[in-house]
Amino acid sequence: MRIEKCYFCSGPVYPGHGVMFVRNDCKMFRFCKSKCHKNFKKKRNPRKTRWTKAFRKAAGKELTVDNSLEFEKRRNIPVKYKRELWDKTVEAMKKVEEIKVKRQARFIMNRLKKAKQLEKEEAINEVKKNICLIKAPHAGKAKQLEDKMVQRLQEDVEMGDEDN
Amino acid sequence: MAFPRFSPLLAQTSAVFQRNFSVSAAAAAIQKMTRVRVVDNSSLGNTPYHRPPRVIHVYTKNSVGKVGDKVLLAIKGQKKKALIVGHKMPGDRMTPRFDSNNVVLIEDNGNPTGTRIKVPIPTSLRQMEGDYSKVLAIASTFV
Numbered sequence: 001m002r003i004e005k006c007y008f009c010s011g012p013v014y015p016g017h018g019v020m021f022v023r024n025d026c027k028m029f030r031f032c033k034s035k036c037h038k039n040f041k042k043k044r045n046p047r048k049t050r051w052t053k054a055f056r057k058a059a060g061k062e063l064t065v066d067n068s069l070e071f072e073k074r075r076n077i078p079v080k081y082k083r084e085l086w087d088k089t090v091e092a093m094k095k096v097e098e099i100k101v102k103r104q105a106r107f108i109m110n111r112l113k114k115a116k117q118l119e120k121e122e123a124i125n126e127v128k129k130n131i132c133l134i135k136a137p138h139a140g141k142a143k144q145l146e147d148k149m150v151q152r153l154q155e156d157v158e159m160g161d162e163d164n
Numbered sequence: 165m166a167f168p169r170f171s172p173l174l175a176q177t178s179a180v181f182q183r184n185f186s187v188s189a190a191a192a193a194i195q196k197m198t199r200v201r202v203v204d205n206s207s208l209g210n211t212p213y214h215r216p217p218r219v220i221h222v223y224t225k226n227s228v229g230k231v232g233d234k235v236l237l238a239i240k241g242q243k244k245k246a247l248i249v250g251h252k253m254p255g256d257r258m259t260p261r262f263d264s265n266n267v268v269l270i271e272d273n274g275n276p277t278g279t280r281i282k283v284p285i286p287t288s289l290r291q292m293e294g295d296y297s298k299v300l301a302i303a304s305t306f307v
Binding site: 015016019020021022023024026028 | 250254257258260261262263264282283284305307
C-alpha cells in the first residue's frame, strides 16, 4: 500500500480515493479528486494553475531546495531488509517530517515578513500625504514664530552684552 | 397523519408538471463492431491492414465486454479470439481507465499469440476467475 501523489495538485492520494488514467504512451496519471481530473481533461497546465503545489514551487512561494526534501526522492537502489534499519527508518521519518514542516513554515514566514515593512512605509507615506486630516496646516506656526522671536531677542541681548 | 398523504397530490397538481423518468448510463464498454487496439507483439496484431481490427462477438451473457472478457476479433480477414485488457469506459472503482480499448490476441486454449506485452496491464486480472496466468506472465508492466 502506498500513498501516491496527485499528478495535478501534488496532494496525497490515499488508497480507495481518486482516479487513475493510463495514456497510450504508457504514462500513468493519478488524481486525488475529480477537480484535478477535470482540470487535466481541460488540458490545463498544473504549473500555471495557481492553487497547485507545482505552481507554488515553480513561482518560489514554497520551499524547493532543502535537505529534508531529499528524503522523499525516489531511490533506485534496493536495500537489503534489516529489522533495526526498518525501525530506525520509521523513527527518522517522524523526525524528518517534523523538521520539514518547520522549515517550510519558516520559509513562508520569511517571505511574508517583507509585507510588514512595506506596509509600514506605505502607512508613513499616507500619513505624510494626508497630514491635513490630522493637523491643521498652520497648527504650530504661531508657537514657532514666538520661539523664533524669543531666540532673536536673546541673541540681541547677548550681542548688546558683548558690545558692552 | 393526513398531511403526508396530501403533499404528493399537491406536488402533482402544481403548475409546473414534472415528468420523472429514470436515466441511467449505458453499460457498454466493448461490444460488437468496436475497433480495438492490439497491444501484444504478435505479427497478426502489428502488420498494417486497411481495416482496423473489430470485435464481432463478445463471449459474455450480456454482450458487453469489460476487462478480462474474451471476444472474437476480425483481423486481416480472419477470425481470432482476444482478451480485453483495458477500455476507455470508467470501470470498477479501483481500476485504471485507459486511453484506448486494448486487447491481447489469444488462442482457443487461452495461450497468448504474442510473446511480450509492453502496455500496462491492470492487476485486477490476477484476481479474476479464468486462466490468465500466461497472459500475465508475458506482461512487462502492471498498473
